[in-house]
Amino acid sequence: MALTTNLSAQLASRIESRVAHVAVVGAGYVGLGAAVQSARAGFSVTAIDLNPERVAKIEAGESYIGDIASLELQQLVSAGRLRATTDYAPLREADVVLICVPTPLTRNRVPDLTWLRSAIAQVAQHLHPGQLVALESTTYPGTTEEEVLPALSARGLKVGEDFFLVFSPERIDPGNGTFHAGNLVRVLGPVTEACREVGTAFYAAISAGVKVVSSPRTAELAKLFENLYRAVNIALVNEIAILCDRMHMDVWEVIDASASKPFGIQVFWPGPGVGGHCIPLDPAYLKWKAMEYDLPLRFVSLAEEINGYMPDFVVQKLTRLLNTRHLPLRGARVLVVGVAYKRDVADVREAPALRIIRLLLEAGAHVTYHDPLVPILSLDEPPTVMESAPLATERLQALDAALVVTDHTAVDYAWIVQHVPLLLDTRAVTARQGICAPHVYRL
Ligand SMILES: NC(=O)c1ccc[n+]([C@@H]2O[C@H](COP(=O)([O-])OP(=O)(O)OC[C@H]3O[C@@H](n4cnc5c(N)ncnc54)[C@H](O)[C@@H]3O)[C@@H](O)[C@H]2O)c1
Known part of the structure; x- marks a missing residue:
């Protein structure tokens, strides 16, 4: 228990002092936004993407997302606050890992978790004590606990003690000049109390506030309800x-x-x-x-x-x-x-x-x-x-x-x-x- 308190407190303190290193898996509309937002908040960030063209563009400070200005990308890259790679090795040094990969449907319109499972497998392989993993991809209620948690726990590390897991859906609305990641409140569904503490510390640093709910499933359903309402x-x-x-x-x-x-x-x-x-x-x-x-x-x-x-x-x-x-x-x-x-x-x-x-x-x-x-x-x-x-x-x-x-x-x-x-x-x-x-x- 002492170790638990120690690891979560140490990670929260690394986050609060911005010493923490953030890795973002999947640098698309959501992931590149999350990477820029984290870098802006003072973290050093590595964006990891399978697509070498996207990686090369980030490294060249060339934005491919309408809401992200190339000038800001260039500044963050040349200041050494943001880098990009196709290599998963930086996950080993990351304190915070954000998973932002696509969650499409198959031709028959059922959830296709191919991208998510391959990203989770990489994160699991590099998981180490004292790491926060946050799933941001939109998905059905239960994914974090039924898909992510078993994969991350497979090698014996314990959630809430050794590593921390939350679901926090991205709510950005591309092209919306009024609301953006920086002025929106984040919903946070933690697996345990320690996950809540660490997750809140991170998302409070990169957003306008954190709305904590009782479980990842609640946060997953809240996100889907928002989009179903529309x-x-x-x-x-x-x-x-x-x-x-x-x-x-x-x-x-x-x-x-x-x-x-x-x-x-x-x-x-x-x-x-x-x-x-x-x-x-x-x-x-x-x-x-x-x-x-x-x-x-x-x-x-x-x-x-x-x-x-x-x-x-x-x-x-x-x-x-x-x-x-x-x-x-x-x-x-x-x-x-x-x-x-x-x-x-x-x-x-x-x-x-x-x-x-x-x-x-x-x-x-x-x-x-x-x-x-x-x-x-x-x-x-x-x-x-x-x-x-x-x-x-x-x-x-x-x-x-x-x-x-x-x-x-x-x-x-x-x-x-x-x-x-x-x-x-x-x-x-x-x-x-x-x-x-x-x-x-x-x-
Ligand atoms: N686009 C939006 O406006 C928006 C808003 C809120 C939430 N979301 C959700 O966010 C998630 C991501 O959506 P997006 O629009 O950013 O997708 P995207 O297709 O723009 O970007 C995803 C990126 O992930 C990369 N990728 C896929 N698998 C990978 C892996 N295993 N490792 C590393 N990189 C990998 C792809 O190459 C791609 O660059 C989805 O679940 C989506 O529903 C999207």
Whole structure:
């Protein structure tokens, strides 16, 4: 017991005095952010990633994540506070290890823990007494205790005595200029009391505060609930959008009116579907786990069904609009404006634009796209590589329709509207900018 107190107190003190070394496994959107945040807080940090290109970019001070400035990366790297490698050896010297690897779904939409298990195996191999391991990847309730803990305990080290284990979900919202890792409170689910002490010391150092819960499972479920809440509410407004389309009503006006009530409603807006590494995937992790308890999560299925249908709805609506002009979709020249999954990010993972382009191509349309943040787009089906088309007057005039799928700030929508014969705006960006014309339609 004396040793326990000693190890956790020593580690907490190393954290508080910033002597502690932090290793981040997986340097993507979340991991590079965590590495920068830790380095900013005064720790020396090593980012470990399988991808040598990402490692080389970090070492060159070149950011590949929109919310992280290359200048800051350069400063941290040249000050020796942040380095990157493909080698796991630095785990041996690390006091704190953050696991930030992807948690995708298989083709059949069940949790794919391949990346997580390989990361855990590496962490387990290098685990030493006095180390804090924090899982940050989004996952189903039970993962920390059912997957991570047994692997880390396999060689005899005891959690809460020799090493410390917590789950602390990352809550960042890429492209959000108001909220970022530095001003968000962290949820922390510790395995033991000593894990709580050490985990709190670390996350208090890199965030705006720590909300401690009773177990890793609680923190895992809290994170999934946050994202399911979004998925369900987005599905709700999307279904109202489909209803409004049938009733020839303006869904945006309806929601805007509802939003004037100061209580009892939080506003979500409809759109062409959901994308990114979180909202389309995370609820499926919960649905899968709930089946172990004989509970089919109907809200998850409903949200998946409605949000997953939106790209098809958008293509159907565009087809109807073209038909009113005696044009079939087959052979129509369509420009997709914005392919990233949301405004002002470069991420196309799970983006609705991917399915929309696929449906347009399958219908025989001639598709081009413009996205200032996504110069090249690869589609799996049909296997296609496309380049973002520069916007030019003649090119716009030669189109049959433009389809706004992502409302990036850097696009001149008024100019597009001026030159295209038909525009379907799935984000209502034209209305927000006061652009109104008879050939502009909204979702
Ligand atoms: N992207 C977001 O906005 C966001 C927000 C909150 C939470 N999350 C969650 O965070 C986790 C990571 O997501 P992301 O968007 O940062 O993923 P990402 O794909 O951007 O980055 C993951 C990185 O991990 C690396 N990697 C994979 N396996 C590895 C291993 N065994 N060892 C070392 N490196 C490895 C990959 O090469 C990649 O660079 C996921 O669970 C995700 O659900 C993501």
